[in-house]
Amino acid sequence: MTSESIDNQLMFRVKEGNLDQMGLLFDRHHRSLYGFFYHNTGLKNESEDLVQTVFMNMIRSRATFTGSHKFETWMYTIARNALKDHYRKNKRSAGFVDADEVTSQLKDSAEADDKIHRKEEERLLKKALELLNETDRELIILSRYQEMKYQEIAVLMNLSEGAIKVRIHRAVKQLKENYLQLSHKTILS
Numbered sequence: 001m002t003s004e005s006i007d008n009q010l011m012f013r014v015k016e017g018n019l020d021q022m023g024l025l026f027d028r029h030h031r032s033l034y035g036f037f038y039h040n041t042g043l044k045n046e047s048e049d050l051v052q053t054v055f056m057n058m059i060r061s062r063a064t065f066t067g068s069h070k071f072e073t074w075m076y077t078i079a080r081n082a083l084k085d086h087y088r089k090n091k092r093s094a095g096f097v098d099a100d101e102v103t104s105q106l107k108d109s110a111e112a113d114d115k116i117h118r119k120e121e122e123r124l125l126k127k128a129l130e131l132l133n134e135t136d137r138e139l140i141i142l143s144r145y146q147e148m149k150y151q152e153i154a155v156l157m158n159l160s161e162g163a164i165k166v167r168i169h170r171a172v173k174q175l176k177e178n179y180l181q182l183s184h185k186t187i188l189s
Contacts, residue, residue, distance in 0.1 A: 036079055041086070050083065129178075136174060
C-alpha cells in the first residue's frame with residue numbers, strides 16, 4: 001500500500017468521526033508542515049503553532065476531504081490558508097532569522113569557522129528567499145524544501161503543470177539573483 005493511499009484511508013476514517021486517526025496523520029506529516037512554515041516565517045514558535053492550527057482546521061474541515069487528490073495536496077491547501085491568515089494577523093510577509101539561536105549554536109561548536117560560513121550562506125539564502133514575492137517564495141518552498149512534484153503543486157494552486165514549471169524556473173532564477181546581490185554586498189562591506 002502506498003503512502004498516499006494510507007493517508008487517504010486515515011483521513012476518510014477521520015471524516016467518518018474516528019478522530020484518533022488524526023494522531024497518525026500528525027505523526028506522518030507534522031515535520032514536513034513545520035518545515036513549510038519555518039521556511040516561510042523563520043520563526044520556531046509560530047511554525048509550531050501553525051502546524052497545530054492546520055491539524056485543528058483539518059478536523060474542522062474533514063467533511064470537505066473527498067480523496068480526489070492526494071491527502072498532502074488537501075493538507076497544504078489548508079496550510080497555505082493558515083499561513084496567509086498568519087501574515088494578515090501579523091501584518092508581515094517575510095520570515096526572520098533567530099540570531100540568538102544561531103549564536104548559541106555557534107558557541108557550542110568546535111568547528112565554529114565552518115559553521116559560521118555555513119550559517120552565513122543560510123542567512124543569505126533565507127534573506128534572498130524573503131526578498132521574493134509571496135507566491136515565488138511559496139513555490140520554491142513547496143518544490144525544493146517540501147519536495148512536492150510540479151503536478152501536485154499545479155493541483156494545489158489550480159494552475160497547469162506547465163505554468164508551475166515556468167513560475168518555479170523564474171522564481172529560482174530570481175532567488176539566485178537575490179542571493180548573488182546579497183553575497184556581493186556582504187563581500188563589499
